[in-house]
Amino acid sequence: MSEKIKKENKTSFIDWFLGSEAATSVAVVILGIIAGTIIVMCVGKNPGGLFKAIWQSFVGQYNRGLGKWSLAPLGNTLTYAIPYVLCGLSMGFANRVGMFNIGAEGQYMVGMLAAHAFAVCIPSFPGQWFFCIIVAMLAGAVWGGIVGVLKAKFKISEVVATIMLNYIALYLYRLIALYVLPEGLINKTYQTAPLANGALLQGIGIRIREGALQLGDFQLNIGFIFMLLSVLAFWYIMEKTKLGFSLRATGFNKEAARCSGINDTNAISTAMAISGAFAGIAGACVLLGSLRFGRIMQSQDNYGFMGIAVALVGNSKALGTLLAGILFGALKSAYSLMQFMSIPREVVNIIEGLIVIFIALRAGLEIVKAYRAKQLLKKEAR
């Protein structure tokens, strides 16, 4: 009897697992890490170092030299997570309306460019950073909105349009930074004039040099708050408002939405603009929070593309994308820690790649699901 109950519980667990997108995502991440472990063992290293690095990127490490517990790896994790999460939101938001936004990269660059120009051309004033983020957001929104309008009005594939716009954004950045923005003082090819002090994002540092906890330096900037606000905005707009309703309806079935009086052209354009706004904020946060100098972009930063992976793991949902972004941030943070443990740090790239591949295998789970439903029916038929 008890065995029977146990069996039923087991069945329901599998059904729950197959039915839950979140559980699938977690499983995919675990699979990716297991595969990474095997690879580390294959090259003859101790996989313990891999786990230790990932663990440390969440909780910090003991710094022997200073004799203190350093939270710097966690700070790095969260700082890296800022552009990952924001670009993931950008991808996810568009995805919910049925658009495949490969253009987060371009929207990110345009946002960065706008923040850059605002920070270089306008003399420093307190709170300048806030306006920088706003102009970056608007610039990203325009860049995304263009794609939306092209798609909605002229049926131009958003994939093609965004790839093109990514390059346009890169060279536009270079053009403006080299020839329009004030010249750099030392190295004109690689730097513009420095960013205004007021434009730099303030660190949320915890510096406790003395005391029982003995925490080390904790680097994180205020962009993190903007990222959290963006996650909240994503969830709120998508799930709670009438705008979100029309976006979701359009995403699931554009024709039915249109037939019900929803303006699908507007929905797609609006969604792409909001999507671009998220990526634009990411651009500002990276420039003003992490780089902190007037960089002239040489090539794409790839945060936009990582955003695709983040959104896929996060199921294009607000909370999922936040968690997935932090995970990818942790992997990047572990990247540098692993050097100290003499583990090839490329393993991290492999894990990231595998996670994306496993996510794409979700279709395989659908087959398992269909098969199980069939078996169940057969059982019932007998």
Add this chain to the structure above:
Amino acid sequence: MSEYAIQMLGITKTFPGIVANDNVTLEVKKNEVHAILGENGAGKSTLMSVLFGSYAPDAGRILINGKEVKITNPNVATSLGIGMVHQHFKLVHNYTVTENIVLGREPKKGLVLSLGEAEKKVAMLSEKYGLQVDPRAKIEDITVGQQQRVEILKTLYSDSDIIILDEPTAVLTPQEIDELMDIIKLLQKEGKTIVIITHKLREIKAVANRCTILRRGKSVGCIDILPETSEQELATLMVGRPVRFDVDKKPFHPGKAILEVQNICVNDSVGIEKVHDFSIDVHAGEIVGIAGVDGNGQTELLYAISGLSPVTKGRILLNGQDITNKTIRERIEMGLGHIPEDRHRHGMVGGLTIAENTVLKDFYTDKYTGKFGILKNDAIYKNSDALIEQFDVRSGQGSITPAGSLSGGNQQKVIIAREISLSPDVLLVAQPTRGLDVGAIEYIRKRIIGEREAGKAILLVSFELDEIMSLCDRIAAISKGSVVGIFNEGEKTASEIGLMMAGVKNAKAGA
């Protein structure tokens, strides 16, 4: 040799969520016309797909001419002499009749295609079976009825002795149906065995010798069709209870014209004119039916009225106001309801819940949206709970069930609930009962009549002439996108309407 051409014994076939065939037995004698009767979803097409090798059965045996066979794919079926004419023809439109027939087994001389022989054989077969098809005509130039004959020719060309016809009359006019019946009789005379899948009782009476009845995936029985077998009897067997074919309708008291369509022309998505100079009025309290064969502009007409496609000429008035250039939402707000032909594509959003689907057209109004554009979920769920109760929508989890997981009948009920709850002045209804079971059909027809009684103007498009004739107060027969004639209920017989649907202007078969 066995007496039977086909024996399918104890066939079981399941799909996720349904048992399509449950221990079904079908025995077809040699050289008979055997009908398979059942409602939509009774498992007829699945059974034939199993026979034709498109699906592998989960259990059961198949015997052809007394020998047990394993039909793993359609090629095996063809080599066993089984030919199938699908409901949706599988023809290449810019190829000739002969080219279509030899497709996949092209006769070659060296590297060059040689159609001469094939053309002769097609002409010979066409002659022999009275099919009257020109082997050199292009498919796009011939009528739907002739296209069907090309499909029949395909099976004859591959020397099939058993010919399966899947819902062959769905796309034909009444006259073409009569011709098809003659062809079937001729095929039988020439020694072929015919299996005809249908849910139309009249056709079974006309040609079939025996009839196997399927109900909800099970075979209910096999009966001989005798001259005294009544349609009522067949219907009762098909549904499992006595069915009423007539509809209760109060006398016809039309009010003022609510919807006026004036001389509109509409193009389809690739720019071909599908509706030409079309005019029709629909008055309050009446149902106007559009009778026509599928593909004669019905879809584009409704697209134009609902605002899904623009008109190239003419205008549309709703309550006297010109709505020709209004957006879809403006039209909805002015009182236009629409139960679309394709419920999956246009009617509902499968990924949203029932509750969300019931407010799909008015979620943005004050009723469901509060300050700052925030949705009032309480109001939305209250509305949908009430509608589920009122329209008897059966679902797993009530209001939060994804609409896509409902059965076809319940999906249609959700759509109808939404449209009726908006209380529109004009209701466009397209194919409201297609693919539904008899119970749902009765219910939905009753609801449509109810809207008529409530003084709404209803424009009904259906490819089922019976449905048009039993529901409508006035009927417009259309052909090639134009009205051939408008007349009151009961003024014309089915065969007269059929002639008009074929484009004959002055159908005078008695009137």
